[in-house]
Amino acid sequence: MAGMDSGYYAALAGLVARTQALDTAASNLANANTSGYRAEREYFRSVLLDPLGGNSQLGATVNDFGVVGGDRLDLSQGVLTPTGNALDMAIEGQGFFAVETAGGVRYTRDGSFHRGKDGRLVTASEEPVLSSAGKPIAVPPGEVSVGMDGVISVAGGAVGAVGVFDFPAGTQLRPEGKNRYRPPEKVAAVAAKAASVHQGALEGANQDVIQGSLDLIMMQRQAETMQRALTIFHTEFNKTAAEELSRV
Amino acid sequence: MIRALYTAASGMSAQQLNLDTIANNLANSSTTGFRQLRLQFQDMLYQNLVTPGAAQSQSTVSAGLQIGLGTKSAATEVIMTQGELNQTSNPLDLAIEGSGFFQVQRPDGTTAYTRAGQFSLNNQGTIVTSDGDPLIPTITIPANATSVTITQYGVVNATLPGQTNPSQLGQIQLVTFPNPGGLQIMGGNLLQQTLSSGSAVQGNPGGTEGLGTLQQGYLENSNVDVVTEFVQMVLAQRAYESNSKVIKAADDMYSQVNNMTH
Numbered sequence: 001m002a003g004m005d006s007g008y009y010a011a012l013a014g015l016v017a018r019t020q021a022l023d024t025a026a027s028n029l030a031n032a033n034t035s036g037y038r039a040e041r042e043y044f045r046s047v048l049l050d051p052l053g054g055n056s057q058l059g060a061t062v063n064d065f066g067v068v069g070g071d072r073l074d075l076s077q078g079v080l081t082p083t084g085n086a087l088d089m090a091i092e093g094q095g096f097f098a099v100e101t102a103g104g105v106r107y108t109r110d111g112s113f114h115r116g117k118d119g120r121l122v123t124a125s126e127e128p129v130l131s132s133a134g135k136p137i138a139v140p141p142g143e144v145s146v147g148m149d150g151v152i153s154v155a156g157g158a159v160g161a162v163g164v165f166d167f168p169a170g171t172q173l174r175p176e177g178k179n180r181y182r183p184p185e186k187v188a189a190v191a192a193k194a195a196s197v198h199q200g201a202l203e204g205a206n207q208d209v210i211q212g213s214l215d216l217i218m219m220q221r222q223a224e225t226m227q228r229a230l231t232i233f234h235t236e237f238n239k240t241a242a243e244e245l246s247r248v
Numbered sequence: 249m250i251r252a253l254y255t256a257a258s259g260m261s262a263q264q265l266n267l268d269t270i271a272n273n274l275a276n277s278s279t280t281g282f283r284q285l286r287l288q289f290q291d292m293l294y295q296n297l298v299t300p301g302a303a304q305s306q307s308t309v310s311a312g313l314q315i316g317l318g319t320k321s322a323a324t325e326v327i328m329t330q331g332e333l334n335q336t337s338n339p340l341d342l343a344i345e346g347s348g349f350f351q352v353q354r355p356d357g358t359t360a361y362t363r364a365g366q367f368s369l370n371n372q373g374t375i376v377t378s379d380g381d382p383l384i385p386t387i388t389i390p391a392n393a394t395s396v397t398i399t400q401y402g403v404v405n406a407t408l409p410g411q412t413n414p415s416q417l418g419q420i421q422l423v424t425f426p427n428p429g430g431l432q433i434m435g436g437n438l439l440q441q442t443l444s445s446g447s448a449v450q451g452n453p454g455g456t457e458g459l460g461t462l463q464q465g466y467l468e469n470s471n472v473d474v475v476t477e478f479v480q481m482v483l484a485q486r487a488y489e490s491n492s493k494v495i496k497a498a499d500d501m502y503s504q505v506n507n508m509t510h
Contacts, residue, residue, distance in 0.1 A: 015505075019252075020297070020315065022501065026252035026494040027291070027316030030259025032487045033266060034289040034319055070313045083286065084329035084471075085429065112288055112325060115427040117446040124288050124323045126444070141426060141449065142458045155458070175314060177293040178322070209490045216490075220497050227508055 008233040015226035017044060017068045018219055024071060025215050028207040036109030036179050037205035039074040073173055073181070078109070078206040080198055086144040087113045087121065090203040095164040095192030098130040099123055099180065105130065107165065107189070109203055110179035115139050121152070121162065125178055132163040132191060146199035164197060165189035251295070251315060252498040258318030259491035262289055265321050266484045273472045274481075281364030281437050282470035283326045290322040326429045331363075331471040333463055339396045340367040340375065343468040346460010348422030348453065349439065351384040352377050359384060361423060361448070363468055364437035375404075379436055387418030400461040402453040422459040423448035 021042050031037040044067065080090045089111035091097070096107035113129055116122035121129045121137045128136035137152065137160040145153050150162040167173070167189055173181040183189065269287045276282040297313040333343045342365030344350070349361035360381070367383060370376045373391055375383045389396060393406035395414070402420035407413075425431065430444030441448060451457040 019501065020313070022494075022498060023251040023255065023315045026255040026259070026491075026498070027318055029487070029490050029494055030255050030262070030318040031289065031291050031316070032259070032490070033262065033483070034291055037289075037291055040314070040316060068313055071315075083325075084327055085325065110290075112323075114325075114429045115446075117426060117430075117443060119426055119446075124290075124325070141424060175291065175294050175316065177316075178290045209486050213490050213493055216493060216497050220501060223501050224504065227504055230508065 007237075008230065011226050011229040011233060013067045015223060015230065018223040018226060020068050022216070022219050022223075025212060025219060028205075029209065029212040029216075032205050032207050032209050032212065034110075034179065034205050035112055035202045036078065037207065038109065038175070038181070039205065039207040040071045040175070041074050042068050042071045044068055073175070074206055076206050078203040080201045080203055082201045084200055085112075085114075086146075086200060087115065087139070088200055088202050089113060089146060089150075089162065090198045090201040091164060091192075091195050092198060092203075093192070093195035095166045095195030096181065096189075098134065098163050098165050098189065100128045100130055100136065101180065104182075105134070105189075106176065106180040106182055107173065108179050108181065111197075112202055115141070130163050132161050134163065137162060144199075146197055148196040148198070150197045162197060164192040164195045166192035166195070250498075251317065252494055255316070255318035256491045256494035256498070258292065258320060259494070260488055262287075262319045262321055263484050263488040263491065267481065267488075269324065270477050270481050270484060274474065274477050277470050277472040277474050277477070279364075279437065279470050280366055280467050281331070281362060282472065283328060283363070284470070284472045285433075286325045286327060287321050288323045288325055289319050292317045292320055326431065326433070327471060328428050329471045331469040333466040334469055335465060336467050337465050339398070339465060340369070341365055341465055341467050342367060342398060342420075343463040343466040344422065344453075344460045345463060346453075346458060347428065348424050348451075348457075348459030349428075349448075351421070351423055351448070351450075352381040352438070353384055353386075354381055354438075358440075359448075360434060360438040360440055361431065362437050362439065365462075366467060377437075383420065385418065385421060387420070389417060393417075398462060398464040400454060400463065402462055419452060420462065421450050422453050423450045424457055424459055425449070 024040050024042055028039045091109060096109055099106050099108055112124050113121050116126055119138050121139050131137045139159055140154050142155040150164055152159050167183055167187060171183060171187050173183055176182050266287050269285050273284050294314040294316050352360050354360050366378045367375050373388045375387045387404050389406055392409050396406045398404050404418045405414040406417055408415055426446035430442055431439040432442045434440050449457055451459050453459055454461045
């Protein structure tokens, strides 16, 4: 009896997990046109510490689809689209721009920058973009060129370098909205080693619409499986048990 | 699941706005001096179901469970690239090669800025835009003047009757802004200064402010690239479609749960 009930709850947890996964898939697709958006990928972990796999295939299948264990940012590269605006920047490779916000330094891949009213380089939310030394960058008026190393020159003279930062492997960044990410406390950003800056371009989201739609279909089918399993656990097994037990 | 419905709806309305912007760009693809607009999106707040690093009964979770709540349009970016120059041979048509703007006086006395250099004379001989707003600084060309020339540095010359050498009638000045993308669009090819654009910096064409030079007898075309806009339109359409699929999927899942049999 215990086995049957735990299978039932595993299937129920699996169904709940699918609905959470659907929410994330929806968010990824809604942001398919957001500059520098990093898609979230769920991973599932088994629901029971001692899976029933040993004696029941149905139990094992359901258990493998357990609960959502968490989600990780997909840090793969998005497509670079030229915009022609001299202060738009895109990162190719691993790294983030640093932005000074009211809540502290945050990181972003959205390089739609412009010159703020005080002459500093700012994001679309008017927050200063930080240099490799962690200071705001003043960009005087004039013809701007940005090198692959992030060095900004105005009329031929270097005025500063936009910082590109990376984090130790395995660091889990937390999305905050507004295209910003926040590293865990006590994790320090380091200068990115494998990143180059492209002037006059923006990086698109790394969620493509086709993959998103496929994920969606898979999620739907898995949810159907969970519902079927729920019915089997509840109706068929209990019925069989009731019938068999009465004969004993 | 209800989250998914609202999230997808935010995606659909963002794409609708995107399509509106693209339609406006295409409609203005041959408007003199028009600047292409592009909508920028941001992701919305995240709901934390499990906070990363939170201690659980058995272990510390390395990654959290955060569910994004969709997208929103953040800003309209004005793309300030140079448009192509078209020859018109009209002596009062001016194109700016560079990043400057003409200044014009609106009927209410305020100053507006434009890249559209389709100028003509009003009944007093003053240089005005096609809407009749005078150019700043005001330059008047006498009715009997002939062969008006405007140099690339903005000096307006004309030959007056009885004179062999042309006389200087005025100097056209241009302005630029710390953040030209922050100018407010007013329609009629006019832009207005805002807090975000910063104050206008005035100077003569060809100076060190990077204002650019003037080309007499040319007009600057819109900088909208029709092919790019079409590609953007297809992308917006597909993104709209996939968001509507999410709504359908969420609805299907919900109805299946409602109809589960025991």
